[in-house]
Amino acid sequence: MGFSKLFIFLFILQTLLAMALTQPTDQKTNIFREYIGSVSNNVTFADVPINPNVEFHYILAFAIDYTTSSSPHPTDGKFDVFWDTHNFSPSEVTAIKNQHSNVKVALSLGGDSVKKEKCYFSPFSVDSWVSNAVSSLTKIIKEYNLDGIDIDYEQFHADPEIFAKCIGKLITTLKNNGVISFASIAPFDDDEVQSHYLALWKSYGDIIDYVNFQFYAYDKGTTVYQFMNYFHMQSSNYEGGNILVSLTTEGRGGLSPENGFFKACDMLKSEGKLNGIFVWSADTSKGLGFRYEEQSQALLAVSHLHSLV
Template sequence: MILLHSRNVSEYSANSKLFREYIGAESDSINLSEVPINPDVEFHFIIAFAIDYSSSKNPSPTNGKFNAFWASSHVTPEEISSIKDKYSNVKIAISLGGDTTTRNEKAFFAPKSIDSWVQNAISSLTTMIKLYSLDGIDIDYEHFKSDPDTFAECIGRLITSLKKSGTISFASIAPYDDGEVQSHYLALWEKYGHAIDFVNFQFYAYDKMSVPEFVKLFDKQASTYGGGQILASFSSEVRGGGLVPQDGFFEACKELKGKEKLGGIFIWSADDSKRNEFKGEVEAQKFLVA
């Protein structure tokens, strides 16, 4: 499926120097300051995750009232302020949803109504964004108790409102093609793709693949999200799928770069990369500025 949009001209483009890194979802000991930052890239930390559940001992859905659910106690307003003061090329986003588990159950996107969810989400996220001095949001819902059109309208209105008010300067989505997830994001893209700046496609959500298979999947998703800025990705988890650096990830990126298709690179996640001293982060950023 090829979906076309009248998109805004972005400061980013194919073969950009954009590097993005999820952080905070899996470790209570990770600090932003531990991650190597190349001053010549555009560097986005993506804090994972905020969800619209209560922050009590027994979390329950709140219909759009977001709270912090990231694991790291070190990702604080003070830490964010310090890293942004040190690096002028760093921006910070907050990711919504994720494969988050509460009370041994997945956190679902389950609005009571479009209007009430959007109103609550705008209010709660505006407060969070100002508190943490954030620059953007990332949409990573993976479990749904709503139809695709409701998801599209809720998220689309949220993004456009936060952008219109100047609360955020960019927004991204993090889909993968498993049927239900992709159908929800395609509904969002079809109606609000013009407001979405980056597509953090989860190439690591698949079985391990070869370089040609990765490039083929990238091309397919670039067509699916027509006009979008698609980032290549890998997971630094021990059992990560997709294509990892030791099996040819950067070879695939070189091929995509040669075709002027590479919209950047992102990694899941800094929490996992810490164990190998962030070798993938260093190599990815070096590749982007070469």
């Protein structure tokens, strides 16, 4: 290689490296997501370490169509905020986004329970639910300067087709109206849950940007081998989707970091299948010093760098 060609090669390499260190927006390889706000334990946006070389999504937990005056609970698409509004106010959302250009903030719908009651997906009709949901969520999203939504219903008083139509029409309308720029779903391996989310994926998978699959819902003590099988199985179920791997800092289940979570991530990275990582949740990670958040983001940042070189 002549001197001029070597110089050009080194210049291009230097440029790519600089891009990798300053461009945080490759959703296929460096997306990191963290649920936050479900427990009032004084965790804040600023507590969580943010690597500038990943695309970082906070997901506020939760917005719920629930009211104590309704019967049965919850209500028909009339969402209200149930996250810690003291630490996660509209001004706090705007501040963290202004401080970090790679940060976006979403809200999650549903969750498992509120006020010790289960959160059911229970529409009166598709049209009424969608109309109410679009109206109430648009108001919340604009007030809080949010970027996207996450679907995390886990109990259902409606069949899979009704769920698919309601959620699919909601996402479509919010995107078409320019209210959100991305949407995700958060299923786990349960027959009822999967039947609803797979029906949604079959009809509306092309408008769903991320699948936050709850791999930590598998049994505690999951091995690396089992985790890899689970990942490939769910990648087949949600074919063509950006399946994100996940861990919980509550110690509930799945493949823990101590048992090889990051080894599995390295294996997926070597296969070109590590689309991103999400953590449940910052509220419990605070007591652990956010060490798994730092490790996850470092891994994704390196993966992103290698993909550019």
